[in-house]
Amino acid sequence: MHTLADLRAGTLAGSKRLDLSCGLTAFPDEIFNLSDSLEVLNLSDNQLSELPADLHRLKRLKILFCSNNLFTHLPEALGQCEQLFFVGFKACRITEVSPRSLPPRLRALVLTDNRLESLPDELGRFEHLQKLMLAGNRLRTLPPSLAACQRLELVRIASNEIRRLPDWLLQMPALAWLAFSGNPLNDIHTEEPIRQIPWSALTLHQVLGEGASGVIQQAEWQHDDGVTDEVAVKLYKGELTSDGSPLNEMAACIAAGQHPNLIPVLGQVFDHPQQARGLVMELISPRFITLARPPSLESCTRDVYGSTRLSLATVRRMAHGLADACGHLHRKGINHGDLYAHNVLWAEQGESLLGDFGAAAFYPDETTGQTLERIEVRAFGILLDELLTCCDGSDEETAVLRGLAARCIQPQVMKRPGFAEVLALLDR
Structure with missing residues (x-):
């Protein structure tokens, strides 16, 4: 992470990437000193609500992250940035996306966890669009014009208010990765029975991995007969991820059942002192x-x-x-x-x-x-x-x-x- 002091001192001259997270309430003009080199600008985790109208002065800017800020609309200044193709405004307060805010070379648009109820029809004009991440909004539908985005491959629309997957979406020629859980779609699954494993029977050890949805730790599971097994325990976070709700993930893991090419789920954690939700899984050999x-x-x-x-x-x-x-x-x-x-x-x-x-x-x-x-x-x-x-x-x-x-x-x-x-x- 860079500092505002470094930027002002000129020690970042020529930098291609700048990461500033220091409680900013306004866009620092000193960033324009990097206009001939800056390609990636990360202003996430600040208090910003606007970007300067002349942002296009950063003529090499390709990637912009402004997540966890106070924006209520996607800044129209983005639409003037000729090289910008990756736009990330996750977990802001955005209710509006103007067509003028979309850069001409747009390939990836990340608006996860905002307050959007609609998107502009003009979004379908962006022929380079490949990735569209919209989980955790208030969308009831998607603009049918998106059917013209023939390169669209990844769509995340989980945890919205969509009642039906559009026919045109399901026929998109390049679509390969689609997430849509947590919408009122009347899904047809039934609850699967699974073993309940008390928290008191588990002893957690080192962390094996951590993702957006939860933390996986190596653990010991002591059975009623005193026998102990080495297992992995995943405790789910409650927050929304770019893919959807961790609780929907857990339900799918349980419903998947057993298969030689799936990580075996042994049971579900119950009676956690903080009511955390979790799964007990087979500990995978380090040779994998x-x-x-x-x-x-x-x-x-x-x-x-x-x-x-x-x-x-x-x-x-x-x-x-x-x-x-x-x-x-x-x-x-x-x-x-x-x-x-x-x-x-x-x-x-x-x-x-x-x-x-x-x-x-x-x-x-x-x-x-x-x-x-x-x-x-x-x-x-x-x-x-x-x-x-x-x-x-x-x-x-x-x-x-x-x-x-x-x-x-x-x-x-x-x-x-x-x-x-x-x-x-x-x-x-």
Whole structure:
């Protein structure tokens, strides 16, 4: 994190990124001293309610974060920023988005946890739009003009007031990741029975990981007979995430049941002293590692892989396991919504575990579910194509898998195979 003193002293000259969180109530004019270099500006966690009308003087600005501020409208100054493509105003107080506030090269718009009741029809004019994050607002519908955004791949509309998923949304040719839980959609799932594990039987140890929805810790679970098991405990936070409510995530985890390629859920925590909600899960061996890193600001909707190389047998086994897990979920009426390599744990021989149900949602109805499955199949096809990029197999050896990936990502949604057909093709 940078300081206002450093900015004023000129020690940040030439910087491409600036992070200022110091109780700002007004935009510091000294930021314009970086107009020839600044590409990423992070003004989150301040007290700002306006941006200067001449913000476009930051002529290289590509990415702007202004989350956790006091904005009540998306500043119109953004619309004049020619290079700006990533706009993040999460957890402000925004009730209005003017068409004039949208920059011409817009690829990612993050307005999670605001007070929006509508969006402008002009949003459909932004042909480069790939990511639209609107969870935790008051939207009853989306502008039909968005159907023209043919590159839109990721949509987060959880925890709004939407009563029906628009038909045009479900037919978007590039859509692969959709989160919509917490809307009044009359979903068709039923409560699954699950073992109740008293908090007093758990002894928590080191933190294994922390995400937007909760904290995972290694723990000991002492059974009634005195036997102790090493487990992982996830305690959920109450706050809204970019994907939706953590409690919806927990419900989906429970409803998913058991599958060899899902992280096993052993029970639900009860009688927590602060009434926290949580799950007890199997402790995963450290030989499993995360397959990739989440998308970068530049890649927008694509995971970032390291130098990992995979054998053809490993790719085949991972593809089969993940397709089988997704087929299992969809048979239970669950859309995962975030089928990405960064949510996959894998081991060297191709064993894989799909995790992170933060974007999961239950089918609103069976007919919509068939379409949701084909949308998720596109996400699978993208993941398979990425695995093949890391694969040591020759073009001839990988030709069949590449053909399968192409079928999964084709733009006509209902012409994609379902997961049962994907599995049948992989079995051949």
